[in-house]
Amino acid sequence: MPALAPDVRTHVETLRVRYSDADAQGIVHHSNYFRWLEEARLGWLAAIGHPYAALTRRGLFMPVTTCSCRFLAPVRAEECVDVRLTLTAVSRARVAFKYAVRCGGRLAATAATAHAYVNAAGRPMRLTRGDPFWQTLGTAA
Amino acid sequence: MPALAPDVRTHVETLRVRYSDADAQGIVHHSNYFRWLEEARLGWLAAIGHPYAALTRRGLFMPVTTCSCRFLAPVRAEECVDVRLTLTAVSRARVAFKYAVRCGGRLAATAATAHAYVNAAGRPMRLTRGDPFWQTLGTAA
Amino acid sequence: MPALAPDVRTHVETLRVRYSDADAQGIVHHSNYFRWLEEARLGWLAAIGHPYAALTRRGLFMPVTTCSCRFLAPVRAEECVDVRLTLTAVSRARVAFKYAVRCGGRLAATAATAHAYVNAAGRPMRLTRGDPFWQTLGTAA
Amino acid sequence: MPALAPDVRTHVETLRVRYSDADAQGIVHHSNYFRWLEEARLGWLAAIGHPYAALTRRGLFMPVTTCSCRFLAPVRAEECVDVRLTLTAVSRARVAFKYAVRCGGRLAATAATAHAYVNAAGRPMRLTRGDPFWQTLGTAA
Numbered sequence: 001m002p003a004l005a006p007d008v009r010t011h012v013e014t015l016r017v018r019y020s021d022a023d024a025q026g027i028v029h030h031s032n033y034f035r036w037l038e039e040a041r042l043g044w045l046a047a048i049g050h051p052y053a054a055l056t057r058r059g060l061f062m063p064v065t066t067c068s069c070r071f072l073a074p075v076r077a078e079e080c081v082d083v084r085l086t087l088t089a090v091s092r093a094r095v096a097f098k099y100a101v102r103c104g105g106r107l108a109a110t111a112a113t114a115h116a117y118v119n120a121a122g123r124p125m126r127l128t129r130g131d132p133f134w135q136t137l138g139t140a141a
Numbered sequence: 142m143p144a145l146a147p148d149v150r151t152h153v154e155t156l157r158v159r160y161s162d163a164d165a166q167g168i169v170h171h172s173n174y175f176r177w178l179e180e181a182r183l184g185w186l187a188a189i190g191h192p193y194a195a196l197t198r199r200g201l202f203m204p205v206t207t208c209s210c211r212f213l214a215p216v217r218a219e220e221c222v223d224v225r226l227t228l229t230a231v232s233r234a235r236v237a238f239k240y241a242v243r244c245g246g247r248l249a250a251t252a253a254t255a256h257a258y259v260n261a262a263g264r265p266m267r268l269t270r271g272d273p274f275w276q277t278l279g280t281a282a
Numbered sequence: 283m284p285a286l287a288p289d290v291r292t293h294v295e296t297l298r299v300r301y302s303d304a305d306a307q308g309i310v311h312h313s314n315y316f317r318w319l320e321e322a323r324l325g326w327l328a329a330i331g332h333p334y335a336a337l338t339r340r341g342l343f344m345p346v347t348t349c350s351c352r353f354l355a356p357v358r359a360e361e362c363v364d365v366r367l368t369l370t371a372v373s374r375a376r377v378a379f380k381y382a383v384r385c386g387g388r389l390a391a392t393a394a395t396a397h398a399y400v401n402a403a404g405r406p407m408r409l410t411r412g413d414p415f416w417q418t419l420g421t422a423a
Numbered sequence: 424m425p426a427l428a429p430d431v432r433t434h435v436e437t438l439r440v441r442y443s444d445a446d447a448q449g450i451v452h453h454s455n456y457f458r459w460l461e462e463a464r465l466g467w468l469a470a471i472g473h474p475y476a477a478l479t480r481r482g483l484f485m486p487v488t489t490c491s492c493r494f495l496a497p498v499r500a501e502e503c504v505d506v507r508l509t510l511t512a513v514s515r516a517r518v519a520f521k522y523a524v525r526c527g528g529r530l531a532a533t534a535a536t537a538h539a540y541v542n543a544a545g546r547p548m549r550l551t552r553g554d555p556f557w558q559t560l561g562t563a564a
Contacts, residue, residue: 166343166345168345168404170317171316171345171346171349172313172314172316172317172320173313175312175313175316176311176313179313202307204307204309204312204353204356205312205353206352206353207350207351207352207353208312208350208351209348209349209350209351210348210349210350211347211348212345212346212347212348215345215404263309263356
């Protein structure tokens with residue numbers, strides 16, 4: 001893993017829970033946590049200067065290859081959650097993150113996702129050494 | 142409106158309500174009815190020989206321009222709903238439908254949607270007279 | 283309709299579009315606009331001192347009875363939208379709103395919803411004259 | 424784990440992918456796989472004589488405590504998927520499953536979920552030895 005500037009490794013995204021995120025039990029449906037993690041990734045990408053819209057425009061996509069989540073405390077509509085993303089692995093072929101979801105001072109969930117780089121056709125690709133995204137992630141790996 | 146064969150004008154799509162369709166009140170969230178209407182349109186398109194995937198592959202999209210729904214009785218997870226679609230207007234530039242959503246013998250909702258034909262760039266387009274989709278919809282308009 | 287203070291009649295809610303709000307065409311799925319309208323209602327309720335969580339805790343629910351939307355310009359992931367809500371009708375049995383959804387200076391959609399007051403069992407109910415929510419909405423109707 | 428009848432341990436649920444399950448890349452959003460897994464659990468519960476609606480009516484809920492998924496091949500709107508559920512662990516306090524999601528003959532994803540039994544207030548609970556659900560799952564554990 002390259003030697004990243006500390007602020008490239010982490011990002012905190014604050015989100016307001018939508019009413020439609022909750023399920024019939026009145027708490028957020030577990031599937032929706034993965035949508036928040038995604039928002040945290042988009043926020044991280046924007047913060048490091050590579051908005052996902054810009055990456056996808058030049059044919060670089062980062063689909064989820066594996067994901068997992070542990071649910072520790074329920075979250076309800078209209079609450080705010082902080083999703084803290086931490087980069088846990090990065091190479092020219094893939095990238096991985098872990099997450100802590102906090103709500104009102106308590107840890108609501110921990111999670112992890114891994115991603116491959118693929119092109120618009122969905123084919124795995126390696127970032128070139130000169131790729132601006134790789135330049136940001138660091139070349140000291 | 143062209144003289145359509147009766148069976149081109151209507152279609153019934155049966156769907157099972159997902160648990161994740163329900164909201165914090167335990168009944169289906171109103172936004173999800175529009176997703177069922179969409180499934181009814183896809184079922185209709187497939188039934189008349191023009192699956193939406195085939196239309197979009199050749200650059201013909203049918204985004205919703207207006208939609209409305211009246212909710213008459215709640216629907217719950219695991220119930221089955223019948224969505225009866227009826228074509229209400231069609232031209233070489235647009236198409237419109239009405240719907241009746243039934244659940245367990247009761248009328249749960251009525252709805253309507255209108256759609257424009259657009260190309261992959263989102264620009265409005267007119268179907269040519271020879272367009273196979275128009276041929277099916279009828280040229281006697 | 284009661285004589286409401288001007289700031290009780292309107293509310294603007296700013297939302298960031300989620301990546302998962304978009305559909306296979308890369309633009310926001312039409313059903314998700316109704317989820318934004320709902321967030322605007324929740325924001326309005328909180329702003330006038332009656333958070334929806336507090337209303338539902340005392341058995342007052344406001345399900346959607348009718349809704350409609352006109353889509354004028356596409357919206358994409360990561361964009362921000364302003365949903366301007368305006369109260370258009372209110373009584374002790376129901377309430378209605380209209381909405382303008384703006385994105386980057388352009389009008390993306392206009393919409394309307396109507397709601398009945400119901401209890402936890404889903405039965406229609408009338409607000410009493412002394413109900414705090416009705417007191418806020420105004421008794422000069 | 425109790426000695427279950429073989430047909431209590433597995434269940435196959437067939438689902439049609441909704442257009443609104445897909446994301447801006449045209450393939451199913453990873454979060455939606457968890458909604459399919461849930462449908463497979465509901466189908467399994469119904470098949471073994473304990474529909475989830477009946478369980479929750481008597482105050483028995485099974486929220487997800489952990490979940491994970493590995494994505495192997497993309498799935499698109501209008502495709503059908505088979506979700507094969509296998510019970511992997513069961514006790515009077517919790518239950519766990521693994522899943523294989525197949526689409527058109529290929530393995531699209533593998534997944535796992537774990538669940539606690541909780542009451543309507545969200546408090547963990549143990550099934551009594553005489554609980555009908557436990558009777559079905561087996562008491563030979």
